[in-house]
Amino acid sequence: MSDTTQPGSKVRKWGYSFTWTEEHLPREQTDPLQFESDQLGDAALESLQAIERAIHEKAKAQGDKPPSRDIYATLQEHHDDDEVLRQFWGQTHAVPDWVDWNQIERGQRYFSRYALANLLGFGLQGFVAENSASVRVVEVLVRTGGFSTMKLLKRLLETFQWLVQVTDSLPAIQPGGSAHIATIRVRLLHASVRQRMRKVAAEHPKYYDMQRFGLPLNTLDSIHSISTFSCSQMWMQLPRLGVFPTKQEKEDYVALFKYIAYLLGTPHSYFEDTEKARKLMESLYVHELKVTDTSNTVAHNFMECVSNLPWPFYISRSFIEAGSRWINGHELCDQLGLGRPGYFYYVIFAGQCLLSIELAWAQRMFPFLDALVVKGFRSLMYHGLVERKDRARFAMEWVPKLGKQTGKEDHTKNSNKGRLSLGNVQSLAPIGLIEGGSQLGPNTTGLFSWSKMARMCGTTSLSFSEEAPTEI
Numbered sequence: 001m002s003d004t005t006q007p008g009s010k011v012r013k014w015g016y017s018f019t020w021t022e023e024h025l026p027r028e029q030t031d032p033l034q035f036e037s038d039q040l041g042d043a044a045l046e047s048l049q050a051i052e053r054a055i056h057e058k059a060k061a062q063g064d065k066p067p068s069r070d071i072y073a074t075l076q077e078h079h080d081d082d083e084v085l086r087q088f089w090g091q092t093h094a095v096p097d098w099v100d101w102n103q104i105e106r107g108q109r110y111f112s113r114y115a116l117a118n119l120l121g122f123g124l125q126g127f128v129a130e131n132s133a134s135v136r137v138v139e140v141l142v143r144t145g146g147f148s149t150m151k152l153l154k155r156l157l158e159t160f161q162w163l164v165q166v167t168d169s170l171p172a173i174q175p176g177g178s179a180h181i182a183t184i185r186v187r188l189l190h191a192s193v194r195q196r197m198r199k200v201a202a203e204h205p206k207y208y209d210m211q212r213f214g215l216p217l218n219t220l221d222s223i224h225s226i227s228t229f230s231c232s233q234m235w236m237q238l239p240r241l242g243v244f245p246t247k248q249e250k251e252d253y254v255a256l257f258k259y260i261a262y263l264l265g266t267p268h269s270y271f272e273d274t275e276k277a278r279k280l281m282e283s284l285y286v287h288e289l290k291v292t293d294t295s296n297t298v299a300h301n302f303m304e305c306v307s308n309l310p311w312p313f314y315i316s317r318s319f320i321e322a323g324s325r326w327i328n329g330h331e332l333c334d335q336l337g338l339g340r341p342g343y344f345y346y347v348i349f350a351g352q353c354l355l356s357i358e359l360a361w362a363q364r365m366f367p368f369l370d371a372l373v374v375k376g377f378r379s380l381m382y383h384g385l386v387e388r389k390d391r392a393r394f395a396m397e398w399v400p401k402l403g404k405q406t407g408k409e410d411h412t413k414n415s416n417k418g419r420l421s422l423g424n425v426q427s428l429a430p431i432g433l434i435e436g437g438s439q440l441g442p443n444t445t446g447l448f449s450w451s452k453m454a455r456m457c458g459t460t461s462l463s464f465s466e467e468a469p470t471e472i
């Protein structure tokens, strides 16, 4: 990669190239953001915890069983109790005048329209590249334990569940809707991870180096994550699969994530229009991504997790490696320690791309087919991910504590604990409709791999309970 970020310089990194302009963000502008975070979210969390403590104490004093705690229910009930909660509730429930619901709805449709390509791109580029190589993000992830091979699948499914929720329907993302509530829960969950890590780091400075990694879950990493969820799909993931979103689709999807950034307490001005958003993505691609030892751990555990699923969810490691190399290029994948599969797997992956391309073209040509695909994928994904028995409530599950840090794990060592049960598979039968292709033979193993991921949601019997949450 060229080192220079002077206007007019050609930049090339891991197969993505562009010209640096005056509008790209220099490091001096982005670096300070790693020492900022969502202060309103942090303050709201503290208020809610104080309310919950008081309820708990009162119940104890009266000899009653303390009520089970649900942070969102507490917020809903007490949002008028103090100024901080009033502000937090007001901010998350106000609809800024730049929100155009028609555009947000189109953005939601975009996700289901290219669901196959979106999920594949998000898994292979979003997780393998952006996530593993985000220097500070991985330091947080290995300290929560959610990237242990035993828990990673659950985390992936929970993230996909949230993604499916926010793209499902307009009422869902509007104030009071299920995805709106889920997003506020995620914001409070982030605040609780930040609070917990800061507390441990204050007592044991060696636990997490704030000077080096910035605040845990800081503003810069949050902007970067929003960019990965939205911009990377438009300009990196889909084009590398051969699908090119239209100008309108880009505008709509970025608008959806601008609103999501707003709900999550992440500065949304970076997503004002597509040009600005693309330049942000490119700037952060240059500044923020670097492979470290922790990146290797996260990438290793990701591969171990998704390539060790039992039949019929099995996705071969070689297929995932071929897909990762196809999308992210050899240089990054070599640095992350991924294997080099034979040509055969690239041919299979090319087949997957061809399918995505053909489907996208057919949908553009035949609106009725487009409507059918959007409706079909929505209902499959909603049923598989959101309506499953073990669906996420977005409360803190893996409490960061001193001495807890995920290292490279060999999935087979945990196989007894981590085995997936096929017990509930009947409830997911409808998703099996798109699974048919993968039963044709080993050549098509990866063809619907992400639909397999979705199908797993109701089937997991893993017990992920670790220590009970202590903060919320």
Ligand code: HEM
Binding pocket: 136, 137, 138, 140, 141, 144, 146, 154, 155, 156, 158, 159, 162, 163, 186, 189, 190, 193, 216, 217, 218, 221, 222, 223, 225, 226, 229, 264, 266, 392, 394, 395, 396, 397, 398, 399
């Ligand atoms: C701003 C964009 C972001 C979005 C949309 C987002 C989305 C989510 C979602 C949906 C969850 C709940 C599902 C799960 O447990 O996996 C979650 C949890 C989590 N996120 Fe984020 N995230 C963002 C930014 C970040 C960043 C920048 C970091 C790290 C530096 C991060 C770290 C975490 C952690 C550690 C949890 C799990 C907490 C636990 O249960 O222990 N997130 N996030």
